[in-house]
Amino acid sequence: MTKVIVNGACGRMGQAVLKAVLDDKELELVGAVDIKGGKDVGELLGIGKTNIIVGEDLQTVIKAVKPDVMVDFTRPDVIFNNACTALKNHVSPVIGTTGLSDAEKDKLNELAIANNTPAFIAANFAIGAVLMMMMAKEAAKYLPNVEIIELHHDQKLDAPSGTAITTAEMISEVRKPMKQGHPDETEKITGARGAEYNGIPIHSVRLPGYVAHQEVIFGGLGQTLTLRHDSIDRTSFMPGVVLACKKVTGLKGLVRNLDQIL
Known part of the structure; x- marks a missing residue:
């Protein structure tokens, strides 16, 4: 089982990712992060309690649950720091937030190689x-x-x-x-x-x-x-997100775009 946390869990994309991870037999949802934290993931999704509480600090959640993968659908102004935090803690980021500069992508590739922790980014997961x-x-x-x-x-x-x-x-x-x-x-x-x-x-x-x-x-x-x-619905992105979660740990450095892992 690949252990996954979702960053940006309370957003529309974040909630879709939470459900997709929970529904997949090869993935285990172990944590969730959002600036609007505090709710149980199950209550957020309307499926009953899961005993996974949405945390507000990424570093704290990573230290507590020790995930393999972090899926990030947050904001362009915070994604770079989020990905750096994950890589420095040997967690592979799967990035769905767009807006990273080429220089930031290059830095993430260097950090991924230095920490022997692969990363994945896609402009579109459909x-x-x-x-x-x-x-x-x-x-x-x-x-x-x-x-x-x-x-x-x-x-x-x-x-x-x-x-x-x-x-x-x-x-x-x-x-x-x-x-x-x-x-x-x-x-x-x-x-x-x-x-x-x-x-x-x-x-x-x-x-x-x-x-x-x-x-x-x-x-x-x-x-x-x-x-x-x-x-026409955010569920269109979920098969790609799930695939990336399963394959990212077998990659090297920062791999870009879904066609590279299909």
């Missing part, structure tokens, strides 16, 4: 989203003109999404940076053409009602190709 990104990379070989539209709930803190950035990075592996559109194009309103990654426009939508959605639109002579993925 299997369908991973397939979308892989297909986008393949399509870009033949249709290099592309734009990305990502749509999320209005409580998401970072833009563009980690999925959109990862998609652009994967496309850039097979597509040279290029200027798209008319060379004399101008924006009547700044930002109308979106952000840009290696010449790939990325547009972020934030509205209530959405969960996590993305379109990758390719244009060619007399044709377009659209790849779209929709997470």
